[in-house]
Amino acid sequence: MERAWLSHYPTGVGAEIDPDAYPHLTALLQATLSKHAEQPAFSSFGRSLSFQALDDKSTRFAAWLQGQGLKPGDRVALMMPNLLQYPVALIGVLKAGMTVVNVNPLYTDTELAHQLRDSGAKLIVILENFAATLQACLAQTPIERVLITRVGDELGVKGWAINTWLKLGQRKIPAYQLPDAQFYPQALANPPERFVPPRLRGEDLAFLQYTGGTTGVSKGAALTHRNMVANVLQCAAWMVGGSEAQGPEAQGPEAPVFVCALPLYHIFGLTACCLLGLHVGGMSLLMVNPRDLRAVVKVLKAHRFTHFPGVNTLFKALLGHPAFASLDFSSLRVTVGGGMAVHQEVARRWKRLTGCVLSEGYGLSEMAPVVMCTPINDDRYLGTIGFPLPSTDAKVLDPAGRPLGPGQEGELAVRGPQRMSGYWQAEEETGRVLTPDGYLLTGDIAIAQEDGSFRLVDRKKDMVIVSGFNVYPSEVEAVVEGCPGVKECAAIGVPDEHAGEVIKLFVIAESASLDTETVQRYCRQHLTGYKRPRQIEFVSNLPRSSVGKILRRALR
Numbered sequence: 001m002e003r004a005w006l007s008h009y010p011t012g013v014g015a016e017i018d019p020d021a022y023p024h025l026t027a028l029l030q031a032t033l034s035k036h037a038e039q040p041a042f043s044s045f046g047r048s049l050s051f052q053a054l055d056d057k058s059t060r061f062a063a064w065l066q067g068q069g070l071k072p073g074d075r076v077a078l079m080m081p082n083l084l085q086y087p088v089a090l091i092g093v094l095k096a097g098m099t100v101v102n103v104n105p106l107y108t109d110t111e112l113a114h115q116l117r118d119s120g121a122k123l124i125v126i127l128e129n130f131a132a133t134l135q136a137c138l139a140q141t142p143i144e145r146v147l148i149t150r151v152g153d154e155l156g157v158k159g160w161a162i163n164t165w166l167k168l169g170q171r172k173i174p175a176y177q178l179p180d181a182q183f184y185p186q187a188l189a190n191p192p193e194r195f196v197p198p199r200l201r202g203e204d205l206a207f208l209q210y211t212g213g214t215t216g217v218s219k220g221a222a223l224t225h226r227n228m229v230a231n232v233l234q235c236a237a238w239m240v241g242g243s244e245a246q247g248p249e250a251q252g253p254e255a256p257v258f259v260c261a262l263p264l265y266h267i268f269g270l271t272a273c274c275l276l277g278l279h280v281g282g283m284s285l286l287m288v289n290p291r292d293l294r295a296v297v298k299v300l301k302a303h304r305f306t307h308f309p310g311v312n313t314l315f316k317a318l319l320g321h322p323a324f325a326s327l328d329f330s331s332l333r334v335t336v337g338g339g340m341a342v343h344q345e346v347a348r349r350w351k352r353l354t355g356c357v358l359s360e361g362y363g364l365s366e367m368a369p370v371v372m373c374t375p376i377n378d379d380r381y382l383g384t385i386g387f388p389l390p391s392t393d394a395k396v397l398d399p400a401g402r403p404l405g406p407g408q409e410g411e412l413a414v415r416g417p418q419r420m421s422g423y424w425q426a427e428e429e430t431g432r433v434l435t436p437d438g439y440l441l442t443g444d445i446a447i448a449q450e451d452g453s454f455r456l457v458d459r460k461k462d463m464v465i466v467s468g469f470n471v472y473p474s475e476v477e478a479v480v481e482g483c484p485g486v487k488e489c490a491a492i493g494v495p496d497e498h499a500g501e502v503i504k505l506f507v508i509a510e511s512a513s514l515d516t517e518t519v520q521r522y523c524r525q526h527l528t529g530y531k532r533p534r535q536i537e538f539v540s541n542l543p544r545s546s547v548g549k550i551l552r553r554a555l556r
Contacts, residue, residue, distance in 0.1 A: 005387035005452025010375045013237050017390045019230035019417035024200040026094050028229055029278060030055075033091075036281040039255065043303075044084045044286040045162070047155050051281075054087060057188055061092025063195035064187040068145050070122060072097030072198040075208060077116060077124040077143075078265065079103040079134075082286040084154035085184060086264050087274060089125045097198035099205045101220070102265040105130050106528045110479075111218075113137035119208050119220055119424065125149060129166070131181075132174040149184035151288075202226035208424055209267050211365035211470065218475070220424035221365045228275065230417035231368035234389040235276045238373055239307065239334050254331060256282030259300065259308040261290035267369040268338050268468070272309040272361075282307070290314055293321045300324075304331040308356075311339045311468035313500055315358065316346045329354040334376050336361050338369075339468030340500045341456070344382050351379060360385055362456070366433070366440055368418040372454060384453045385446075392416035395439070396448045404448070409457050412446035413439040462552055464493030464501050466530040473552065476503055476531055483522040485514035490542050490550045494535060505533035506542060506555060514538075 006015050022028040037052035049057075065076065076093045078100060080086055093100050101119045103112065105127060112133055116124070123145040126134055131148055138146075151166060152159025166173055206228050208220035240256070258277040262269030264286075277284040285299055296318070315337060318324045332354055337347075338361040347358040359376045362385035363369035372394065374386035388394045395403050396410040404410045415438045422430035433441045445457040464471045473491035480489045488508040493501040507519060516536045523532040543554035 003388075003393070003452070004450070008387060008451050008453070010238075010377065014390055017230065017233040017237055017417075019226050019233070019391070020202065021233065022229050024202050024204065024225035025206050025228045025232075025275075026091075026097075026200055026225070028232065029091055029094065029275075032278050032281055039281060040283045041278060042084055042087055042284050042286055044082070044288070045152075045155050045158065047084070047158065048283070049084050049087075049154065054091065056192060057088045058091035058095055059192040059195050060188045060190045061088055062095040063190040063192060065092060065096045065098060065123070066196060067190060067194070068123060070096070070098060070145075072200075073099065073205070074123075075099045075101050075119045075121040077101040077103050077119065077121040077126075079105050079107075079112075079124060079130060080127040080149065080265075081105055081288050082260055082264050082269075083127070083149070083151065083288065084286065085125075085149045086286075087278075088154070088188075090264075090274070094206060095195070095197070097200055097204065099208055101208045102210070102267075102270065104263075104265060104528060106530075107133065108526055108528060109133050109136035110526055111528060113140045114218060115210055115220075116141035116143055118218070119210075123147065125184075127151065128176075129173050131176040131178055135176045135178055138178070146178050146181040147184060147187055148178070148181050153184045200225065202229070203421075205421075207270075209270075209365045211267075219426050219429060221420045222422055222424050223368050223420055227368045227418050227420060228271070230391065231271050231370055232275045232279050234391065234416075234418060235272055235370055236279055237390050238370075239272070239276065239336060239376060240280050254304070254306065256280050256307055257303055257305045257331070258282050258284040259287070259305050259310070260284045261287040261296060261308075261310055261314055262339075262468075266339075266468075267365045268309065268363065271368060271370065272336065272338070277307070291317075293317055294323070297321060297323045297327065300327055304328065306331050306333045308332060308335045310335070310337060312337050312342050312346055313340070313467050313498060315350055316343070317498070319346065319349050319353065325353060329356065332356045335359065336373065336376070338363060340465045342382075347379065347382050362386070362454075364440070364442060366420045367414060367416070368420070370418070371414050371416070374453075381453055384449070384455045387453055388414070389416070392418070393439075394448075394454060396446055396454075397441075401435070406448050406450045409445055409447055412442045412444045412454065412456075414442060415439040462492075464491075464503060466493075466496075466501055466503070467499045469530050471503060471531050473503070476505070476527065476533065479526045480505060480507070480519065480523065480533075482526070483519055485510050485518065488542065490552060490555060491533065492552050492555050494556075496534070499530070502534035503531065504535040504537065506537050506539050508540065508542065509538055 033055040040048040152162035207223040260273040342360040350358040361373040374381040476491040494504045496502040543551040
């Protein structure tokens with residue numbers, strides 16, 4: 001099956017993209033910032049940020065970074081939700097030739113410390129709401145500079161009111177002490193003329209995107225400027241198509257409006273919302289809390305949105321919200337689900353209500369992330385993960401690494417210009433997942449079909465996907481075994497109506513005094529919300545292999 005998928009590509013989608021069309025990601029971004037200067041780029045809390053303002057602010061931010069003594073190649077951590085400050089800081093870091101380290105704002109101090117140490121980040125930009133977490137682990141990290149931002153920093157008078165409410169209201173920001181920290185407005189006080197553009201290359205590191213890889217140890221997927229340019233152009237070719245995919249010179253009949261309910265620190269939201277939206281001259285509607293469905297519907301009601309990347313749980317929740325059905329969907333051109341499987345019934349209901357096909361994509365952080373997608377206007381491929389994107393190859397391998405034919409189950413292997421250069425400072429793990437001919441071994445079991453589309457049979461054996469986020473049982477187990485009274489434990493994923501899957505924990509207790517509440521309290525202290533077990537069962541023993549390894553499959 002030699003690229004059989006090409007004959008089934010949607011009209012207007014070519015077989016290849018040119019990953020060297022832009023010398024680096026910053027050049028791609030600068031082209032669109034200049035071309036669409038007067039148009040809105042992002043909107044949040046009713047306030048928009050134009051491409052021109054984004055260009056100016058990000059240049060000031062880059063100048064500030066340089067003034068802090070940072071050099072090209074240094075890592076800068078960003079720890080904030082979907083606020084206007086995020087794209088300003090993101091583009092500023094890239095303009096300065098530095099590497100973005102995206103951090104989940106809900107991390108515990110243990111998780112945060114690991115990522116900052118591993119990445120070697122010298123500076124962190126953090127929302128004040130999470131500053132206490134940073135304080136708790138700062139001494140264990142290489143961080144030299146801290147920049148604090150507040151929710152309302154880009155919202156004018158309204159922002160001042162929000163910041164005051166957060167400071168004085170009932171839901172106060174946790175107290176913290178970071179006496180040497182600077183604040184976001186200071187970073188924008190630098191005249192743009194102070195910025196000295198660095199020399200950038202496509203092979204320079206743009207992002208360290210942390211993932212579990214094929215084990216439970218969190219590691220950074222090293223994504224270069226060329227990787228990111230490639231995936232943005234691939235997504236544009238597939239999700240936008242035609243002349244609009246070629247760059248900022250082309251304009252469609254209606255300026256794209258992206259719904260950014262995905263967190264931008266997540267690789268799917270980063271590429272499919274933030275970077276793709278910028279590239280095609282669209283406006284992105286930033287949702288700080290997509291679980292607040294009432295607020296999401298209110299924002300959508302005020303805009304003619306055209307592109308909606310999301311996850312199955314969000315689409316299902318919106319379909320169940322009474323006010324969602326009253327929205328105007330006449331401009332919606334593309335809906336793509338990723339991060340977790342799209343349920344066929346959800347896709348059918350979405351099509352009936354909105355008139356737009358809910359396509360399914362497949363990707364990995366290691367691939368920047370998008371690898372495959374079903375055609376955006378064709379629902380005949382429901383139940384598959386579609387076709388490899390332009391310039392992307394895929395095959396199914398047997399345990400010996402030999403290619404399998406259509407209809408046979410095996411490990412999915414993928415390659416393309418969007419593939420990472422490797423795991424950051426983890427050569428051994430990199431060698432386990434990258435083949436000599438350039439493929440990434442995904443660990444996912446798939447079947448190639450005669451038409452060139454692919455269908456997933458099973459995921460990585462043990463990984464659990466909770467609301468689109470990867471959770472590795474070994475990480476949960478390592479944390480819980482630190483709880484006093486826990487002798488041993490094992491974690492698995494179990495189906496959940498709302499999150500797709502949740503963690504179930506089996507515990508062998510050292511004494512009868514250990515109870516569920518004690519374990520749950522310990523998990524609340526040491527694990528991010530989506531990693532915490534939702535079910536806990538106490539057992540006297542755990543199933544094991546002949547060498548003593550716990551058999552999770554026997555627990556499912």
